[in-house]
Structure formats: structure tokens, C-alpha cells
Amino acid sequence: MLSRILVIIGSVRPNRICPVIAEWVASVGREILPAEFEIVDLRDWPLPMDVEPSIPATGDYRTDLTKAWSEKIAGGDAVVFVSPQYNWGYPAALKNALDHLYREWAGKPAMIVTYGGHGGGKCAAQLHQVLSGLKMKPVETMPGFTLSRARIEANAGKVDPVTEFAEGRSTLERAFGELGRS
Ligand SMILES: Cc1cc2nc3c(=O)[nH]c(=O)nc-3n(C[C@H](O)[C@H](O)[C@H](O)COP(=O)(O)O)c2cc1C
Numbered sequence: 001m002l003s004r005i006l007v008i009i010g011s012v013r014p015n016r017i018c019p020v021i022a023e024w025v026a027s028v029g030r031e032i033l034p035a036e037f038e039i040v041d042l043r044d045w046p047l048p049m050d051v052e053p054s055i056p057a058t059g060d061y062r063t064d065l066t067k068a069w070s071e072k073i074a075g076g077d078a079v080v081f082v083s084p085q086y087n088w089g090y091p092a093a094l095k096n097a098l099d100h101l102y103r104e105w106a107g108k109p110a111m112i113v114t115y116g117g118h119g120g121g122k123c124a125a126q127l128h129q130v131l132s133g134l135k136m137k138p139v140e141t142m143p144g145f146t147l148s149r150a151r152i153e154a155n156a157g158k159v160d161p162v163t164e165f166a167e168g169r170s171t172l173e174r175a176f177g178e179l180g181r182s
Contacts, residue, residue, distance in 0.1 A: 002035045002109070002180065006076035009041045010083030010094040015157040017115075021145070022082040024161035025113050025172065029080065032176040038076070042093050045069055047100050057102040066100055073104040078111070078179055079136070085116030085123035098130060106135035109182035111175050112142045117152060119144030139178035143171040 007026045011018035019041065026037040047065060054060035061067050073079070083090045098105065110131050114120025124142040131138050145165045165172075 002033065002077040004076050005029065005033070005035045005037050005078045005080060005179075006040050006073065007037055007080045007082060008094070008097070009039065009043070010081060010091050012043045012091065012093045015155050016084075017147075017157055017159045018082060018084060020159055021113075021115060021161050021165075024165070025080060025082055028169065028172050029176050032173055033180045035077075040072065042097055045072075045097060047096055049096055052100065055102075056100060059103055069097070070101055070104055073101055076108065078109040078182075079105070080111040080113060080179070081127060081131075082113045083115075083120070083123055083127060085114055085118075085120035088122040089126050090114075090123045094127075095130070098134065102134065105131070108136050109179055110136040110138045111179045112138055113145075113172070113175070114142065115145040115147055117147055117149065119146045137182055139175055139182060141171060141175040141178055143168055143175050 007022050009018045009022045022039055026039060029037050047069060051063055052061060052066055061070055083094055112124050112127050114124045116123065121144050124144060128138050145168050151159060
């Protein structure tokens with residue numbers, strides 16, 4: 001049984017909408033699974049790209065921040081990734097956070113939630129491939145939420161998932177169901 005689920009906020013930029021979406025995703029998850037949900041904001045984890053000399057799969061971490069990141073991810077039973085689509089992929093900050101570790105991800109059930117002008121399906125596909133490379137177990141259903149052009153152009157850091165993503169909520173519930181059974 002999954003008792004602790006980490007929900008990772010994949011965007012770190014100013015004006016981001018990811019935190020609101022991640023909070024909503026976690027709230028839906030809490031309704032469906034009897035687990036503790038913890039939001040993990042990558043903005044709180046400014047992991048440098050150029051300081052760890054060893055290959056992460058060795059677990060030979062030199063910096064306190066990488067060691068703390070390792071403990072944070074090791075402490076979760078499953079991970080929900082909430083990510084915007086950036087240029088058909090996912091944010092560099094998320095790739096960097098993934099690449100800092102290896103064993104901590106391996107074997108964990110995962111869920112991919114994306115958003116973008118067309119739901120972020122291309123981002124989801126890329127993330128699915130990388131998580132599989134990390135030996136995670138992504139659930140089949142990958143909810144993708146569509147942002148209107150006006151919402152993207154406003155870039156105001158605001159979105160109301162409860163009303164704007166209402167149609168896709170059942171997909172999110174299905175994905176959480178799969179996560180709970182994994
Ligand atoms: C660098 C960058 C690249 C983007 N590329 C895409 C894209 O390929 N497809 C898409 O639908 N939206 C794209 N967008 C628009 C985002 O979906 C939109 O800005 C969204 O709010 C980003 O999530 P965030 O605010 O949480 O960072 C892009 C935005 C940024 C900042």
C-alpha cells in the first residue's frame with residue numbers, strides 16, 4: 001500500500017501556474033487514496049548542474065543538497081509528476097532533478113500529469129520514456145489538461161483547475177485508481 005505520495009511541481013519559472021495545478025491534483029488524490037500527499041516544489045531544490053562528480057547510479061553524492069534530495073525522494077512510496085509542456089518536452093529543471101538520482105526513483109510507481117495548449121501529450125510521452133529508463137513504473141493513464149490560448153498568452157500565473165479542468169477530472173481519478181493498485 002502507498003502511504004506517502006510525493007507530488008512534484010515541475011515548473012520553477014516566475015508566473016508559473018504549476019503550483020495551483022499540483023495542489024489541485026493532490027487534493028483529488030487525497031479524495032481517492034488513503035495516503036499522505038506531500039507537495040515537492042523544485043523551486044525549493046535549486047540543484048546545481050555541475051557539482052556532482054560521480055554517476056548518480058553509484059549513490060556517491062558529495063553535496064548536502066543532493067544528499068537531502070536523495071532522502072526526500074527515497075522517503076516517498078510513489079511520485080506524481082505535474083509538468084507543463086515546454087517546446088514539446090518538459091522543463092529542464094525537472095530533468096535535472098531526475099538526473100541527480102537513480103536508485104531513489106527505481107521501482108516506484110509514478111503518475112504523469114501534464115498541461116499545455118493541447119494537454120501536453122508530447123511532454124507526457126517524453127517523461128514516460130525517461131521514467132521508464134529510471135526503472136519507475138508509470139501508470140497507463142496520463143491526464144493532460146488543455147490551457148486556452150488566452151490563458152497562455154496572459155501568463156498571469158493564474159488558473160482555476162476546478163472549473164477549467166472539470167472535464168478531465170475523471171481521467172485524473174482513473175490515474176489515481178491505477179496508482180493505488182500499482
Ligand atoms: C519555455 C516554454 C515553452 C513552451 N512550449 C510549449 C509547448 O511546446 N506547447 C504548449 O502547449 N505550450 C507551451 N508553452 C506554454 C505553456 O503551456 C504555458 O506557458 C504554461 O503556463 C507553462 O506552465 P507554467 O506556467 O507552470 O510554467 C511553453 C511555455 C514556455 C515558458
